[in-house]
Amino acid sequence: MKFYYNRLSLNVRRVWVTLLEKQIPFEPTLMKLDGDQLEPEFTALNPFQHIPVIVDDGFRVVESLAILDYLEAKYPSPSLMPKDAQAIAKVRMVEMVTVNELLPATVPLLKQMVKLDVKSTQLEAAQHKIATVLQFYESLLGDCPYFAGEEFTLAEVVAGTLVPSLPLFGISLDEYSKLKVWSEKLQARDSWKETAPSQDEIEAAMPTIRKNLEKR
Numbered sequence: 001m002k003f004y005y006n007r008l009s010l011n012v013r014r015v016w017v018t019l020l021e022k023q024i025p026f027e028p029t030l031m032k033l034d035g036d037q038l039e040p041e042f043t044a045l046n047p048f049q050h051i052p053v054i055v056d057d058g059f060r061v062v063e064s065l066a067i068l069d070y071l072e073a074k075y076p077s078p079s080l081m082p083k084d085a086q087a088i089a090k091v092r093m094v095e096m097v098t099v100n101e102l103l104p105a106t107v108p109l110l111k112q113m114v115k116l117d118v119k120s121t122q123l124e125a126a127q128h129k130i131a132t133v134l135q136f137y138e139s140l141l142g143d144c145p146y147f148a149g150e151e152f153t154l155a156e157v158v159a160g161t162l163v164p165s166l167p168l169f170g171i172s173l174d175e176y177s178k179l180k181v182w183s184e185k186l187q188a189r190d191s192w193k194e195t196a197p198s199q200d201e202i203e204a205a206m207p208t209i210r211k212n213l214e215k216r
């Protein structure tokens with residue numbers, strides 16, 4: 001299994017954590033996002049010039065959520081997707097809300113962090129959206145340890161590789177007590193520790209992050 005990755009990419013980290021949780025052996029290819037993604041050889045693999053990409057037995061998969069579904073189907077043990085209809089719906093809701101609501105809402109905060117111009121109305125809208133998502137997660141957790149109940153699933157992998165980073169953008173989790181416990185528990189797992197970027201790595205990547213954000 002070839003895995004095209006970068007330690008600072010949130011879209012990559014959910015795939016990386018899944019590979020580790022499922023103990024799937026893989027061959028990592030580090031991609032520097034200041035140009036490696038534009039090389040013809042990589043563009044042939046992913047015409048959208050994005051990571052993550054995996055190539056398994058010659059079969060190429062792009063789009064992180066599609067990769068997670070592929071890994072779950074091909075390497076079903078340990079299972080990270082429940083069988084019960086409501087539990088499946090909860091996992092998919094959390095995945096999609098993370099990718100479609102929470103992740104885009106972090107962009108204005110990231111821009112502010114790297115000192116790019118952002119309108120205060122955009123910042124307020126982003127903060128409001130993030131609060132709505134966190135409240136949604138908090139009520140979905142209810143009294144269960146994980147989103148779909150007693151079992152750790154892909155919902156944890158997808159939301160749990162973003163939510164613990166929110167304090168870096170100035171968003172406190174203090175108001176969301178259940179989510180905070182959940183987040184701390186995930187960060188104690190070996191797969192989270194192994195894939196967490198260090199402060200030095202974050203600082204070294206800042207110029208590239210800034211350049212990529214200027215385009216958005």
Ligand SMILES: N[C@@H](CCC(=O)N[C@@H](CS)C(=O)NCC(=O)O)C(=O)O
Binds near residue numbers: 009010037049050051
């Ligand atoms: N929807 C895609 C998004 C992938 C994506 O945007 N990856 C970023 C890294 S987090 C990337 O490759 N950026 C390089 C670029 O835009 O040039 C997925 O979930 O895999």
